[in-house]
Structure formats: structure tokens, C-alpha cells
Amino acid sequence: MSPVLSILLPAYRAETTLPRALDSLRRQTFTDWEAIIASDDGVDYLAQSPGPDNRIRQLYTGGCGSGDGPARNAALRAARGEFLACLDADDAFAPTRLEKLLPLARRHGAVVDNTAVHDEQGRLYKQPFPQTSSAFVLTARDILSPRIPFFPVFHRDLAGDGWSDVAFCSDVLFNLELLTRAPTFHLHPEGLYLYHKTRGSLTHSGDTAERAERGYRDILHRLEQDQFPLAPAIRQVARQEFQANLDSNRVFQRYLAEGRCRTLEEFLDMTDNARILELKAGSA
Structure with a gap:
């Protein structure tokens, strides 16, 4: 049974x-x-x-x-x-x-x-x-x-x-x-x-920024090619959010280089899941 x-x-x-x-x-x-x-x-x-x-x-x-x-x-x-x-x-x-x-x-x-x-x-x-x-x-x-x-x-x-x-x-x-x-x-x-959260997971890994850059670019390309079975409104939100994630990932790379954080988890916590960056960008 x-x-x-x-x-x-x-x-x-x-x-x-x-x-x-x-x-x-x-x-x-x-x-x-x-x-x-x-x-x-x-x-x-x-x-x-x-x-x-x-x-x-x-x-x-x-x-x-x-x-x-x-x-x-x-x-x-x-x-x-x-x-x-x-x-x-x-x-x-x-x-x-x-x-x-x-x-x-x-x-x-x-x-x-x-x-x-x-x-x-x-x-x-x-x-x-x-x-x-x-x-x-x-x-x-x-x-x-x-x-x-x-x-x-x-x-x-x-x-x-x-x-x-x-x-x-x-x-x-x-x-x-x-x-x-x-x-x-x-x-x-x-x-x-x-x-x-475990050591070596994506948010704690040393190559997180590089993997995220490749991953977000691939997903955005596939969204543009309509390769995921998503409703149009959901696809549009996905495009916006993954593009925002790609943009914030580049800030994360800069923070890493400047020694302002050590992991993606730290970066997300200090920027409220990148919302602080989005607010600053919106007011610029």
C-alpha cells in the first residue's frame, strides 16, 4: 500500500x-x-x-x-x-x-x-x-x-x-x-x-560571489528566453528580483574586497537582505 x-x-x-x-x-x-x-x-x-x-x-x-x-x-x-x-x-x-x-x-x-x-x-x-x-x-x-x-x-x-x-x-x-x-x-x-546553517554552505562559502554571479546571469537569461513555466506576472517579478540580487551581489563583492564582511550571510544581515542598498539606490 x-x-x-x-x-x-x-x-x-x-x-x-x-x-x-x-x-x-x-x-x-x-x-x-x-x-x-x-x-x-x-x-x-x-x-x-x-x-x-x-x-x-x-x-x-x-x-x-x-x-x-x-x-x-x-x-x-x-x-x-x-x-x-x-x-x-x-x-x-x-x-x-x-x-x-x-x-x-x-x-x-x-x-x-x-x-x-x-x-x-x-x-x-x-x-x-x-x-x-x-x-x-x-x-x-x-x-x-x-x-x-x-x-x-x-x-x-x-x-x-x-x-x-x-x-x-x-x-x-x-x-x-x-x-x-x-x-x-x-x-x-x-x-x-x-x-x-552549516560551514561550507552557499552563504558561508569562499566562492559564493562568483557562483552567485554566474547563477543569477544564467537564470536571467533563461527568464528572458521563457525557459521556465511561469505565469507572466510571476516571471516579471522574478526578473526584477533576480536582477536586484545580481546588483547586490556586486556590492557584496566590493564589501568582501574591502574587508567589511566575510560571508554572504554577514552581508545580508548588515544590509537587511540588501533592502538598505535598494533604499539608498532609490533615493539617489
């Missing part, structure tokens, strides 16, 4: 963090799920598991370091659930996440929560939105502006062709495609996805 929900879990060099992610799944109050680990490095992660759980299985992407998008797509092809959820190998779910989000996904098609970002010491650091008392409908700008990832729970009919073959921001682009396809795309006000 197929599970109600399949969790897509890409894994690359995840030996130290994956146990936390899997433990958070085993603690879920909603239990009718399967988790598909898509190993993008050839590692047998199930061999390292503390005990058997027939809800968890693993496949191999056939690549190594090919990115989250291809790994998620490999897991998507193997998924049996009516609904899908995304979990990265260095993150975790709060125990009630699936129980609380699945009814919203049934009602509206797609839902995320108010991602709870934790620093390297495991402390709650920030969230994209202030705490509110009820769910609300997301817009394209809500998805793009916070520069914090969102991890959807959604009906599998909305998956389309899966994640685009971009090296950068494939999760953001997928969420914009979900926004195009879903009847409505809601945000649950609680921080039930526990996003952990």
Missing part, C-alpha cells in the same frame, strides 16, 4: 547531518510517509542508520555533486505518495510539521511554513516573516524577497517536470513554478522547517 506522503531527501557528503534529518522524520506525529534518500555521492547512507525503518529507502543518482535539483528529481521519480515534501540532509522537521501542513496541502495544493533558520550553534536565528496567527497566501515577491529557502508540501500533480537543471536557486524557481500551478500557495505561520 502506498504511503500518503513521500519525502524527497537529496544527500551529498551528509554523513554527519543526515542522522538528525532522519531522526526528525521518525519523530513525526503523522506517520504515513516514506523518505527517499537520493545519494549524489555514492555513499550507502542506510548502512549508517542506527536501525531499520522500512519507510526509508535509498537510491543513487549516478552522479557526484550534481546538485539538489537532479537529486530531488531522482527521488521524485521513485516517489509513491499522493503528496510530496522536501527535506535537505542537513536540516530537520519539527515533530508536528507534516501533521499541520498536510491538511493545508490537501485544501490548497501547496504549502510551506515560516522557515526557522538556525545558526551553526543550533540557535534560532531568523525567519522570513514575523509571527502571525494564521496561514496566508504567498506571492512571488514573498518567495523571492526574504532570501531564505522555503520547503514545500504539495500534491504530486503539481510537480510538473520537477526541478530545473540550474546550478543555482533550483528550489526558488521550483517554488515559483508551484505558485503558477497550485490553486493557491499558502504559508503556515509557524517555523516547522528547521533550516541549519
Whole structure:
């Protein structure tokens, strides 16, 4: 019998963090799920598991370091659930996440929560939105502006062709495609996805600025070529936001050279996700 929900879990060099992610799944109050680990490095992660759980299985992407998008797509092809959820190998779910989000996904098609970002010491650091008392409908700008990832729970009919073959921001682009396809795309006000900043991640990496420059340029080119299945209004907002990100990335490069910050995370914090730069530019 197929599970109600399949969790897509890409894994690359995840030996130290994956146990936390899997433990958070085993603690879920909603239990009718399967988790598909898509190993993008050839590692047998199930061999390292503390005990058997027939809800968890693993496949191999056939690549190594090919990115989250291809790994998620490999897991998507193997998924049996009516609904899908995304979990990265260095993150975790709060125990009630699936129980609380699945009814919203049934009602509206797609839902995320108010991602709870934790620093390297495991402390709650920030969230994209202030705490509110009820769910609300997301817009394209809500998805793009916070520069914090969102991890959807959604009906599998909305998956389309899966994640685009971009090296950068494939999760953001997928969420914009979900926004195009879903009847409505809601945000649950609680921080039930526990996003952990880790050493070596994009916002803490030494080559972040160079990777971001290439990534934003590629995405903007593809948007101009209409290569993503987005509604026209969503595509227009995406163009504006990714161009703003490209512009702020160049300021980030200057800040790095001047020693004013060490990582993208520091830069985003000191400029309020680059909003301070945008305000200054608007008043110039």
C-alpha cells in the first residue's frame, strides 16, 4: 500500500547531518510517509542508520555533486505518495510539521511554513516573516524577497517536470513554478522547517560571489528566453528580483574586497537582505 506522503531527501557528503534529518522524520506525529534518500555521492547512507525503518529507502543518482535539483528529481521519480515534501540532509522537521501542513496541502495544493533558520550553534536565528496567527497566501515577491529557502508540501500533480537543471536557486524557481500551478500557495505561520546553517554552505562559502554571479546571469537569461513555466506576472517579478540580487551581489563583492564582511550571510544581515542598498539606490 502506498504511503500518503513521500519525502524527497537529496544527500551529498551528509554523513554527519543526515542522522538528525532522519531522526526528525521518525519523530513525526503523522506517520504515513516514506523518505527517499537520493545519494549524489555514492555513499550507502542506510548502512549508517542506527536501525531499520522500512519507510526509508535509498537510491543513487549516478552522479557526484550534481546538485539538489537532479537529486530531488531522482527521488521524485521513485516517489509513491499522493503528496510530496522536501527535506535537505542537513536540516530537520519539527515533530508536528507534516501533521499541520498536510491538511493545508490537501485544501490548497501547496504549502510551506515560516522557515526557522538556525545558526551553526543550533540557535534560532531568523525567519522570513514575523509571527502571525494564521496561514496566508504567498506571492512571488514573498518567495523571492526574504532570501531564505522555503520547503514545500504539495500534491504530486503539481510537480510538473520537477526541478530545473540550474546550478543555482533550483528550489526558488521550483517554488515559483508551484505558485503558477497550485490553486493557491499558502504559508503556515509557524517555523516547522528547521533550516541549519552549516560551514561550507552557499552563504558561508569562499566562492559564493562568483557562483552567485554566474547563477543569477544564467537564470536571467533563461527568464528572458521563457525557459521556465511561469505565469507572466510571476516571471516579471522574478526578473526584477533576480536582477536586484545580481546588483547586490556586486556590492557584496566590493564589501568582501574591502574587508567589511566575510560571508554572504554577514552581508545580508548588515544590509537587511540588501533592502538598505535598494533604499539608498532609490533615493539617489
